[in-house]
Amino acid sequence: MNNYNILIIEDDEEIAELVETFLYNDGYCVYKAYNGDDGLKLLEKHQIHLIVLDIMMPGIDGLEVCKRVRKTLNIPIIMLSAKSQDIDKILGLGIGADDYMVKPFNPMELIARVKSQLRRYITLNKPQVTRLDDSIIVIKELTINKNNHSVCLYDKEINLTPTEYKILLLLATNTGKVFSSEAIFEMVWQEKYYESNNTVMVHIWRLREKIEINPKEPKLIETVWGVGYKIEK
Secondary structure, eight states: OOSOEEEEEOSOHHHHHHHHHHHHHTTOEEEEESSHHHHHHHHHHSOOSEEEEESOOSSSOHHHHHHHHHTTOOOOEEEEESOOOHHHHHHHHHTTOSEEEESSOOHHHHHHHHHHHHHHHHHHTOSSEEEEETTEEEETTEEEETTTTEEEETTEEEOOOHHHHHHHHHHHTTTTOOBOHHHHHHHHTOSOOOTTOOHHHHHHHHHHHHHOSSTTSOSSEEEETTTEEEEOO
């Protein structure tokens, strides 16, 4: 299995299951939703790398789902539609879709397009630390500006408390290094750490709620069990 999660939002269960089978056989982790509402809920709960999105659905249609996704995420979106008119393709691509396939389609062609879109996305969003200058740190989708103490997630500013900012900056400027709760407390609070002090744990949780897609499955601030916390490149 690879590490990429694909979300299928398609109201036709047979098509959804067919696409799921081909994606799963190719090594992807697949999530399914049969309407826009459920699809958006899954997107909030899981880290999704690509969406296969039907346009014509009851309730929230694919175009509206695409608009909402694009407000916060730049992950690839491949739209599926029974409409083959150029104006429909232009509309779908114009609101943020990356690719457009007309039903009926060849599942193997869809897989090829999924791979192509993921390659492009991963290339443009390499999970590495980039220092634009000494005051700017970029880690994955997170940008930290040390000049004005601002933090942005997907280009949207996140409001952190001064303590949360100090913890994040400590981990972000020492990528790969594991800090124990004791070390974080003494470096951030400048006080001696006492046993059974869960202050750091509480602040880490609050920080994750603000910068992680799913705080229960953190991808930025990692827990090294029995040791402490770290941020990887």
